[in-house]
Amino acid sequence: MEISNEKLQKSVGIVDGVHSKSRYMQKFRLYETRSMFYMIGRDKNRTFWRVLKIDRLEPSELNIVEDPILYTETECCDILRCIHEGNKSTGGLKFLTNCYGIIGFIKFLEPYYMLLITNREKIGTICGHTVYAITKSEMVPIPHPSVRSKLAYSKDENRYKKLLCSVDLTKDFFYSYSYNIMLSLQKNLSGHNSMGQSLYETLFVWNEFLTRGIRKNLKNTSWTVALVYGFFRQDNLSISGREFNMIIIARRSRHYAGTRYLKRGVNERGRVANDVETEQIVFADASDGSPMQISSVVQVRGSIPLFWSQESSPLNLK
Template sequence: MASENESPRQQPRPSHACMQKFRLYETHSKFYMIGRDKTRTYWRVLKIDRLDPSELNIREDSTTYTESECSDLLRRINEGNRSTGGLRFVTTCYGIVGFIKFLGPYYMLLITERRQIGVICGHTVYAVSKSEMIPLPNPDVQTNMAYSMNENRYKKLLCMVDLTKDFFFSYSYHVMRSLQRNLCDNETGQVLYETMFVWNEFLTQGIRNHLQNTVWTVALVYGFFKQVRIG
C-alpha cells in the first residue's frame, strides 16, 4: 500500500495563515480533510479514523503542503486504497462546528455553505447557510445502537437547532470579544473558545484538546449581527 504518511517536508505554520476552505474525502478506514488558506499557498491534512465505532481518533499531519504536493498525496492515498474502494470526495466545507456523541458513534458537524454578512476592521464575518452532520464510523463497523430509536431521537433534537439563523463567525477576527478587547491584546488559540459567547465550545473541546490548536474549527457565536453603510 502506498504510504499515507509520506511528507515532502515539515515547516512551521505561517503566522498569517488562516485556513478558510476545506475538502472532505473518505476511504474505507479514514476521513481526510484538506484545508487551505485564502491565497491557496498553505495546505494541511487532517486524518480521522473510521474503524472505531465509538471513539474519536484524530491526527493532524504536521506537514505543510503546496497545492501540487497535496494533489499528489491524494493520488497516492487513492492508489493505496483501491482494493477497498479508493478515495472518494464527500463534500466541500468551511470549517468544523464540532464532534458530538449520543449513545452510539461520533458525528462530525460541518459548515457546508456560508454567506458574508459584514466586515469588521477588514475582517470578513460570515453566517452559516447550510450545515451537515456526518457519522464517523464506516457502516461496516457500526453497532446496532447507531440505528436505535433513542439515537435517532437525539439526532432529531440536535437538528432542531437551526445554525442558519443568528449564528455568525469569522476566521480572522474574534467575534466573541468586544472591539476594545481585540484592540488591546492579541490572544489566540483555545483561550478564545473559553467564553460563554462561543456556542460550540463544548462540541470543539475534543479536537482542540487533542490537536492543541483551533485551525480546523470555527467559533460560532449566537446572537444578532447586522451591518449597514452610513451615508
C-alpha cells in the first residue's frame, strides 16, 4: 500500500510539527538516600525532566509517588541538591546507576525488587520509530538493609532470585518507546483503540505482571517499557537496483507458553500453546513529495485448539 506523507507523519507521531518521541522519557538516572529512591527521567531532546520517588523504609510494600511537575534541567539539579542537603545526616544523596526504563517490580517472600534496563542496543527502525534490544539489566532491592528481616536473606528468597536471574533478558526481548511494537503495522496505522495501560494487557507483552503494580499506582506507563518476546530483524536489500527494507517480527504470546513437551493444545481459557504472530514488513524510502510504499503480511500460528493429554512413559518421551 501507499501512505501519504500526512498519514505517515501521524503514524510516526508528528503532530503540528512536534515529534511524539519528544514526549517519551528514554533516559533515566537512579539515586538513593537511606529512606528513598529517586529516579530522574528525561526525554530524548532534553526538554523536560520528571521525578519518581520510591519508599525504602517499607520492608514488604511498594510505595511509589510520581511528581506531576515537568522540570527543566536546572530545576532538577536544584531539587537533587536540596535532597542531598536534607539527607546529609544519613549519608546524603548517592548516584546509583543510569538506566533506560523500568522492566517491572517483583516480590517473592518479603522485599520488592526493581528490574531495570541498564544498557540497550538499537536493532531496527519502523516508520521512524527506533526498536531496541536489552544488552544489560539489573535487579535492585527496594527496602534499605536496615529494615529488612531475616526472611529477605533466607535460602528460599535467594533461590527465587536465582530463578529470576536465570531468565536471560538479553536474548529475544525487544521494545520501543514510541511505537506499539506489540501490535501489527496495520493496527498501528489504523488507529487501534488500545492505548497506554491497555497495551500491556495484550497477548505479547511479557512484563505485564511485573509492571502491574506501578501502572495501577501511577495510572500511566511513562516509566516502564513493554517487552515483547520473540524475534526481530531488519535488513536492507537490493533487487534489480532497487533498494528496500525488510523487517521480520515474531511475537510470542505470553499465555500458555512453554516447551512442546509441557504445553500442547488449548487450556480452559481458550489459549493455545505456543501462539506466535509473525509479521513481514517491506518498505522503500520515499523521495520528496512521494508517498511511501509499504506492505505488511501477518501470519498467526499455534498448537491445535484441542484439549491434549498423554500418559507418561519412560520409554515413550515426546
